[in-house]
Amino acid sequence: MSPLTSLKSNIALAHDFLIQMGGAERVVEVMAKAWPDAQIYTSVTTGESLFPVFRTDRVHNSWMQMIPGIEKLHKMLFFLYPLAFKSLKVPKDSLVWISSSSFAKCLPKSKGSTFVCYCHTPPRYFWNPDEYLRNEISNPLLRKFVRKLMPLYRRHDWRQAQKIDYFIANSVNVQKRIKECYGRDSVVICPPVDVNRFTVGNRSEDFHLIVSRLVSYKRIDLAVEAFTKAGRRLVIIGDGPDRPRLEALAGDTVEFLGRAPDDVVTEKMATCQGFIFPGLEDFGITPVEAQACGKPIIAFHGGGALETVVDGKTGVFFSEQTPESVIEAIARFDAVEWNRETIRANAERFSTDRFLKEMTEFLEGIEGAEKEKKPKETAALSQAATTALS
Numbered sequence: 286m287s288p289l290t291s292l293k294s295n296i297a298l299a300h301d302f303l304i305q306m307g308g309a310e311r312v313v314e315v316m317a318k319a320w321p322d323a324q325i326y327t328s329v330t331t332g333e334s335l336f337p338v339f340r341t342d343r344v345h346n347s348w349m350q351m352i353p354g355i356e357k358l359h360k361m362l363f364f365l366y367p368l369a370f371k372s373l374k375v376p377k378d379s380l381v382w383i384s385s386s387s388f389a390k391c392l393p394k395s396k397g398s399t400f401v402c403y404c405h406t407p408p409r410y411f412w413n414p415d416e417y418l419r420n421e422i423s424n425p426l427l428r429k430f431v432r433k434l435m436p437l438y439r440r441h442d443w444r445q446a447q448k449i450d451y452f453i454a455n456s457v458n459v460q461k462r463i464k465e466c467y468g469r470d471s472v473v474i475c476p477p478v479d480v481n482r483f484t485v486g487n488r489s490e491d492f493h494l495i496v497s498r499l500v501s502y503k504r505i506d507l508a509v510e511a512f513t514k515a516g517r518r519l520v521i522i523g524d525g526p527d528r529p530r531l532e533a534l535a536g537d538t539v540e541f542l543g544r545a546p547d548d549v550v551t552e553k554m555a556t557c558q559g560f561i562f563p564g565l566e567d568f569g570i571t572p573v574e575a576q577a578c579g580k581p582i583i584a585f586h587g588g589g590a591l592e593t594v595v596d597g598k599t600g601v602f603f604s605e606q607t608p609e610s611v612i613e614a615i616a617r618f619d620a621v622e623w624n625r626e627t628i629r630a631n632a633e634r635f636s637t638d639r640f641l642k643e644m645t646e647f648l649e650g651i652e653g654a655e656k657e658k659k660p661k662e663t664a665a666l667s668q669a670a671t672t673a674l675s
Contacts, residue, residue, distance in 0.1 A: 292645070294380035294399075294652050296323040299389045301366070303330040303339045304359055307498065308476060308570040309405050312455075313384045314338055315477045319641055323382075326392060328369045331356045334544075347372050363410075364434070367391045367441065380652065383449070386567075390445040399655050401648070402449045403474075406459050406567040407466040411439040443467060451651055453644075456568045456589045472647060475592070477640035478573045480632050482547075485579035485625045486555035492518040492540075493583070494557035496550055496571045499525030503564040504585070504606055509534045511611035519561070522550055554578045559600075559618060562590055563611065569593060572600075576632035579625030583614050593635065597621065599628045 298320070300313045317325060317338045325344045347369035349355060352362070366388035375381055378397035383389045386405040394400060410418075414435045418428045443466070446452075452471035454460035463471045493512070497503050505521065512519035513536035521531075522545045532541060542549070554560070560575035560582050568589035572582045576593075582600030584590040594600040601621070603614035 296320045297375045297379045297381045298323045299326040299392050300384040301387045301389045302328045304332050306334045312476050326373050328366055329355050394448050400449045401451045403453045405455050407462050411442050412466050456592050458588050459567050474643045475635050477637035478570055478635040480577040480636050483577035485629050488556050489558045490556045492520050493559050493561050494520050494553050495561045496522045499523050499527045501527045507563040507608055507611050508561045509539055510608035515612050573632050573635045576628045579629045581623045583618055599631045
């Protein structure tokens, strides 16, 4: 029996868009499987790599689904998402679990509903626009235009956040950003990682591994340059708009496999020497998956990696985002005698069972609190009406 079946409320799920099947979508997939009657509300669902649960009639899309070429245009049309979500309607008296790093908070709040936001991060392009504009928009005129829009969208995002009843952060790192951006408290429930999909590998081949979308903010370029300079072998699984630039930087020791099925990813994680995580991420699921194989991590000292990697026990950090700093970390990595079972045990702290247990307890607590609140509100309204009529 699914842990969430103990809830009595009508559950609805929401997510920004179902296009890129990454870590955030894995979280929604776990919730959708745990609560099979819950309807899923989103702006757009498209792409060849959709998880099976997102190919069902449980998914309700906005009118953006009808835009030709939306799979390629979804980033460019960011200004339409608030309107798209406002066109969706969830049933009254629902407990609405919203997975968001951007616009799903714009979903209209129906009568008697309770909004719970599982926040992967406040939108970086509103709250840290310099990083977004530098990495994602190359046209200087378009960049200037978008920069002028950001304060408007930032204020709108803040207003949407205020209608959320409860915030859940996916990491301590994000918890701090929720407080800074929205002035709201939150609890931390780390994302689910399917550690049971992986087993500790007893074989280590002479290569390090990256599994990532190839976009500039992931800073894959640091690893490509470092491994090229060091003459060390690096295998990269993933694809994205930054791939041509990365391939131009890469030497003979760096291999690009493109997108790969889960069994290939699992095999490479089980046989790599170590896993590279060079970007500043809000959490980061792939380093936990690698640790589930007993593989140590080389990660940038910041963001979610500080919560999932134990320095000297399950990996090493580099302090500056430069190829030289990565090369120094590789040398320290080579000097450690790693314990595979210790690394695996660290990964098990982030299991799917743990996530569902913590999420169930939190939602049950909300359900109880809301039931207690409503009679008090009804009594208060009744008293006010009596006073007004007397």
